[in-house]
Amino acid sequence: MKKISFPLLLVSGLVFGQAFTKQDTLKGSNTKFRNFWDVKKYELSVEPDFKQKSIKGNNTISFEITKDISNPVFQIDLQQPMKAGKIECSFPVKKTAKQEGDFIFIASDKNFKKGEKYTIDITYSGNPVIAKNAPWDGGWVFTEDKNGNPWMSVADEGIGASVWLPVKDLWSDEPDNGVVMKIITPIDLTGVGNGRLIDKKSENGKNIFTWEVKNPINAYSIIPNIGKYVNFKDSYSGEKGKLDLDYWVIDYNLEKAKKQFQQVKPMLKAFEYWFGPYPFYEDSYKLVDAPYLGMEHQSSVAYGNGYKNGYLGSDLSETGVGLNWDYIIIHESGHEWFANNITAKDQADMWVHEGFTMYSEVLFTENFMDKKSADIYAIGIRNNISNDIPIIGKYGVRNEGSGDMYPKGANMIHTIRQVINNDEKFRQILRGLNKDFYHQTITTDQIEKYISERSGIDFSSVFNQYLRTIKIPVLEYSQNGEELKYRYVNGIKNLMLPVRLGDQTITPKENWQTLKLKNNTPVEWNKNYYIQYKKIQ
Secondary structure (H helix, E strand, O other): OOOOOOOOOOOEEEEOOOOHHHHHHHHOOOOOOOOOEEEEEEEEEEEEEEEOOOEEEEEEEEEEEEOEEEOEEEEEOOOOOOOOEEEEEEEEEOOOEEEEEEEEEEEEOOOOOOEEEEEEEEEEEOOEEEEOOOOEEEEEEEEOOOOOEEEEEEOOOOOHHHHHHOOOOOOOOOOOOOOOEEEEEEEOOOOEOEEEEEEEEEOOOOOEEEEEEEEOOOOOOOOOEOOEEEEEEEEEEOOOOEEEEEEEEEHHHHHHHHHHHHHHHHHHHHHHHHOOOOOHHHHHEEEEOOOOOOOOOOOOOEEOOOOOOOEEOEOOOOOOOOHHHHHHHHHHOOOOOOOOEEEOOHHHHHHHHHHHHHHHHHHHHHHHOOOOOOOOOOOHHHHHOOOOOOOOOOOOOOOOOHHOOOOHHHHHHHHHHHHHEEEEEEEHHHHHHHOOOOOOOEEEHHHHHHHHHOOOOOOHHHHHHHHHHHOOOEEEEEEOOOOEEEEEOOOOOOOOOOOOOOOOEEEEEEEOOOOOOOOOOOOOOOOOOEEEEEEEO
């Protein structure tokens, strides 16, 4: 970074003891090196070498200029120790572009006009970061299946797609016209990518598999899988017609997969009911055996749950409900709507991906089993909430908030559903989100305003309570015969979170309020609200 002479409009900061650097801001912000061009398509190739644990290939980045600008500098991301080779641009440059740390800066020698289209073609090679614990601690995976055959893939949501591929590694800029990916493998292995297989050929003792994605796709979803794969297919009659189902599994898993993957159709039925049509009919739905637990790679969901129900055979809710279905099939497929269809512009808003998707488990349970079981599951996953730091992270530095974005985010949504108290309206809000933000990148602010406007209820204080603090409201109460006194403590100021009590609705405030009950029977509170109830004398 010290060699870069371009002025950087960056700051460092501290969030909960974590220091951020100029590099973090370069990776996570829409800086002046990024904010004038929009990626339209990636056309790439990748060839892994199992013995050397290396990869090589090229990426042609097609883009459009979004505003008039003079002699700008382009930033392409490629993390060390990966190296860029030949760089060719369809526009004049001042000097040969060079890689500086995790970035390639290309100084143009031209004035650009809005709407002009160009390309940057980059070859790359090297030994990429090896994942220490995929998919959480990301990078490439070079391993063997149980028969000793090479098995290779990558998981890079957190660390970024630039851990191996030269891209514009910014969540807010997806290639609008999709991706074409060539995966080059040894002759006895198969390469599986996103979207549809449009070509397969053999040259010089190698296989070349060409996959195409027609829809916008987040860069961390662009994933090659290489192994001893076999394929079987099916189809689903969905809201937009015939949806092709494509399954690629390691050869010895074929019979287990044919049985376990029968859960896909009930999953699609439930999610299309709640969220609207599967967002990528053009690219098909795909499950692929992966050498790690799983990931939501668009139209190529990574599966590594051992062909067991639950989460590797256990139930995250500790209620038994989660053992009735395969966690990875349900959760990672739910991301096709929340993460892949609707994508957060910034990692700080990652709760939009994980909160809604963990709640998709609740909604699937409701359709697959019953509402009582769904409520039990939603309440059960609260045991995983730590309330350590807020759910929303620091913007502009690729910083995620608390892991509570999963269970706490889901329970916030469950609480909002109780307040709306109209499941059809709630369903239309979820479907509306996926329709009105179809194939878009969004912010938390957009989601908050949408839910409040469509529900007719101001949920701003509820979002502030659960997303931006670690405090959980406590409803203190005392009952004396038919007189009930109640108030909120541990809530933010002016928290507006009404609670149903039987056929009545109360809105606790910071001061004590009194309600005359219909009888002196001890009150029974609704546990579906993510609040704590405390009886006092």
